[in-house]
Amino acid sequence: MDLAPGHGGNGSSLPVERRLTGRPASPGLAAGPVFVDGPEIPAAAAPIGGDAEALRRAIGAAAAELAALAAGLGGEEADILGFQIAMLEDGALSEGAFDAISAGMPADHAWRSALDAEILDYEASEDPTFRARGADFADMRDRVLAHLAGTAGRRNVPAGSIYVAEDIAPSLFLSVDWSGGGIALAAGSPFSHVAMLARSRGVPMVTGLGRIDAAAAAIVDGAAGEVTLDPGAGSLAALAEGLAASRRAKAGEDALIRRPALLQDGTRIEVLLNVGRPEDLEGLDPGVCDGIGLVRTEFLFRPGHPLPGEDEQLAAYSRIAAWAEGRPVTIRTVDVGGDKPVEGLTAEGETNPFLGLRGLRLSLSRPEAFRVQLRALARAGAEHDIRVMLPMVTVPAEFDQAAALLDEEVAALARLGLPRRRPPLGIMVEVPAAALGAARFGADFYSIGSNDLTQYTMAAARDSAAVAGLNDTGDPAVLELMARTVAAGRTRHVPVSICGDAAADTGLLPQLLGIGLRCLSVAPMAVGRVKAAIAGLAHV
Amino acid sequence: MADTDDALKGTAELINAVGLHARPSVKFTQLAKSFLSTIEFSLQADGPWIDAKSPAKVMRARVPKGAVLHLAARGPDAEEALAAMQALIAARFGEE
Numbered sequence: 001m002d003l004a005p006g007h008g009g010n011g012s013s014l015p016v017e018r019r020l021t022g023r024p025a026s027p028g029l030a031a032g033p034v035f036v037d038g039p040e041i042p043a044a045a046a047p048i049g050g051d052a053e054a055l056r057r058a059i060g061a062a063a064a065e066l067a068a069l070a071a072g073l074g075g076e077e078a079d080i081l082g083f084q085i086a087m088l089e090d091g092a093l094s095e096g097a098f099d100a101i102s103a104g105m106p107a108d109h110a111w112r113s114a115l116d117a118e119i120l121d122y123e124a125s126e127d128p129t130f131r132a133r134g135a136d137f138a139d140m141r142d143r144v145l146a147h148l149a150g151t152a153g154r155r156n157v158p159a160g161s162i163y164v165a166e167d168i169a170p171s172l173f174l175s176v177d178w179s180g181g182g183i184a185l186a187a188g189s190p191f192s193h194v195a196m197l198a199r200s201r202g203v204p205m206v207t208g209l210g211r212i213d214a215a216a217a218a219i220v221d222g223a224a225g226e227v228t229l230d231p232g233a234g235s236l237a238a239l240a241e242g243l244a245a246s247r248r249a250k251a252g253e254d255a256l257i258r259r260p261a262l263l264q265d266g267t268r269i270e271v272l273l274n275v276g277r278p279e280d281l282e283g284l285d286p287g288v289c290d291g292i293g294l295v296r297t298e299f300l301f302r303p304g305h306p307l308p309g310e311d312e313q314l315a316a317y318s319r320i321a322a323w324a325e326g327r328p329v330t331i332r333t334v335d336v337g338g339d340k341p342v343e344g345l346t347a348e349g350e351t352n353p354f355l356g357l358r359g360l361r362l363s364l365s366r367p368e369a370f371r372v373q374l375r376a377l378a379r380a381g382a383e384h385d386i387r388v389m390l391p392m393v394t395v396p397a398e399f400d401q402a403a404a405l406l407d408e409e410v411a412a413l414a415r416l417g418l419p420r421r422r423p424p425l426g427i428m429v430e431v432p433a434a435a436l437g438a439a440r441f442g443a444d445f446y447s448i449g450s451n452d453l454t455q456y457t458m459a460a461a462r463d464s465a466a467v468a469g470l471n472d473t474g475d476p477a478v479l480e481l482m483a484r485t486v487a488a489g490r491t492r493h494v495p496v497s498i499c500g501d502a503a504a505d506t507g508l509l510p511q512l513l514g515i516g517l518r519c520l521s522v523a524p525m526a527v528g529r530v531k532a533a534i535a536g537l538a539h540v
Numbered sequence: 541m542a543d544t545d546d547a548l549k550g551t552a553e554l555i556n557a558v559g560l561h562a563r564p565s566v567k568f569t570q571l572a573k574s575f576l577s578t579i580e581f582s583l584q585a586d587g588p589w590i591d592a593k594s595p596a597k598v599m600r601a602r603v604p605k606g607a608v609l610h611l612a613a614r615g616p617d618a619e620e621a622l623a624a625m626q627a628l629i630a631a632r633f634g635e636e
Binding site for chain 1: 553555557558559561562563565566569570591594595596597599600602604605606
C-alpha cells in the first residue's frame with residue numbers, strides 16, 4: 001500500500017497542484033474532497049468457543065450482511081454480491097482454513113492465508129476477466145476478517161467524495177452514495193467488477209495511478225485517465241467548463257437520441273449501428289437507431305477455437321436481429337485474413353496481408369466454411385429483416401460467385417423444408433477498384449468501408465503513425481471514390497451507406513452529406529453525438 | 541467420484557460470452573444443487589471430474605469461453621439433471 005494518510009490540508013501555504021495519469025476505467029468528470037481509505041488490519045480478538053467456531057460465525061455473518069446489502073439491489077449489482085454469497089457458503093472455499101485451524105493456526109491467520117492463496121491463483125490467470133476476480137475474493141477476505149475482529153461495519157464515505165485507495169471492494173462501492181463523487185485507485189483494473197459497476201452507474205474512475213500522495217481535494221477525469229490532486233484555480237475553472245459543456249451536450253443528445261435524425265431543412269438522415277458482438281447491444285434501446293448497418297461476425301471465429309457451427313451462428317444472428325425489433329440488420333460475412341489469423345481458415349506466411357487472401361477472397365477460397373455461414377444467415381432471415389454484406393470485394397465476378405453459393409444454400413434449405421429467406425446481398429466498398437466499378441456489380445446495396453478505402457486509396461497504412469497525415473478520409477480522392485459509389489447506387493436504385501469511422505467524424509459530416517450520402521452507420525457510443533451534429537446542419 | 545463408469549454422460553459447449561465466470565458459475569452450481577444426483581464435469585472425456593455443486597471448485601477450473609464440458613450425473617434424477625445442465629449452457633446461462 002503506497003498511500004500517505006490524508007489530512008485536511010490545513011498547512012499555512014496552499015498545496016501545489018499535481019497531475020497523475022492512470023488507466024481510464026469509467027468516463028466522466030468529478031471533483032470533491034479526498035477520502036483516503038487505508039487497509040484495515042483488524043487486531044486479532046480472542047475467539048469465543050474456539051477458532052473453528054469463530055470462523056464459521058464470521059463467514060455466516062459476512063454472508064448475511066451481503067444478503068442484506070443485495071436485497072436492495074437488482075440485476076448485475078445483486079449478481080456480483082450473489083457470487084460472493086455463493087462462494088462464502090461453499091465449504092470448498094474455507095476447507096483449507098479449517099484444516100489450518102485444526103493444525104493449530106488462529107482463525108484470522110488461517111482464513112487470510114487460505115484466501116490469499118486463492119487470490120494469488122486468480123491474479124496469475126491469463127484471462128483478464130478471471131484475473132479481475134481476485135478483487136472479489138479480497139473483498140470476501142476482508143469482510144470476514146472484520147467480523148472475526150469484531151470491527152465489522154460500513155465505512156462511511158461521505159457523498160461527493162473522491163475516494164482514494166489502493167483498490168475498492170465491490171461491496172463497499174455498492175454501499176456508498178456516489179452522487180458527484182469519483183474514484184482514484186493506486187492499483188485496480190478496468191476489467192474489475194467495480195469498474196463495470198462504475199461505468200453502469202456513471203461514476204468517474206481511474207485505476208493504476210501508482211503512488212497517490214496526500215491531498216485535500218481532487219479532480220477525476222475518467223475518460224482521460226487523469227487525476228488532479230489539490231487542483232489550482234485554472235484546473236477548477238476548466239473543470240466547471242467541462243462539466244457545463246458535457247451537461248449541455250448530454251441534454252441536447254438525450255432530447256434527440258430517440259428521434260429520427262433530420263437536418264434543419266427536414267432532410268431525413270438514417271443513423272444505423274455498428275456492432276462488434278451481441279454484448280454491445282446490452283442495455284441499449286433499439287429506438288435510438290434506424291437499424292443495424294454492420295454486424296461484424298468475427299466474434300464467432302476465434303483464434304484457437306473450432307469454427308462455429310451453423311446452429312451457433314444462427315442463434316447469434318437471430319439474437320442480434322431480435323434486438324432490432326423489426327428494423328433492418330446488415331450482417332457482414334466473416335472478415336479475417338493475414339493480419340487477423342483464424343485457425344483452419346486463414347492463409348499463413350503472406351508478406352503483405354493487407355493485399356492478400358482476406359475478406360471475401362478468403363471465403364471464396366474456403367467455400368465449405370463460407371456455405372455454413374450463408375446457410376445460418378438465410379435461416380436467420382426467415383424470421384428477421386437480415387441483409388448480407390460481403391467484405392473486401394474487388395471485381396463483379398467475386399460477387400457473382402458469392403451470390404451463386406447463397407442461392408445454392410437457400411435451395412438446399414428449401415429441399416430440407418427449413419424456414420429460410422434469400423437475403424438481399426450487398427457489397428462493402430473498400431477497394432478503389434470496387435468504388436470505380438461500383439455500377440458493374442449486381443449488388444442489392446453498397447456500404448462504404450471508409451477505413452480500408454482510405455488506406456488503399458492513399459497507400460497509407462491505418463496503423464502507421466508516421467504516415468497518419470496521409471491517411472485522410474477527407475482527401476478529395478477518397479471523397480471522389482465515395483461519390484462514385486453513391487452515383488452507382490442512384491443509377492441502379494439501390495441504397496448506399498457508410499459504415500467506417502468517418503461516419504461518426506462530425507467534422508466530415510458536411511462533406512459526406514455533400515456527396516449524397518444519407519445513411520450513416522456508427523458505433524453505439526457515437527449515436528447521440530452524430531444525431532446532434534445532424535440537427536446542427538441547416539441543409540446539405 | 542473417481543469411477544464414472546455407471547454415470548450418465550453428455551457434453552455441452554460453452555457458447556456464452558465469458559466462459560464459466562462469476563455469474564454463470566453461480567447459476568451452474570445452483571441448478572446442479574437442485575438435483576439429488578451427483579453431478580460432475582470435466583474438460584476432458586476421461587476426467588479429472590469436478591463437483592458441479594461447488595462454486596469455488598467450478599471457478600478454480602477456469603473454464604474459458606468456447607470450452608466443451610463433459611458432464612457426468614449419477615443418481616435417481618440423473619437424466620433430468622443432465623438435460624437441465626445442458627439446456628442451461630445452451631441457453632447461455634440466461635445471459636441477455
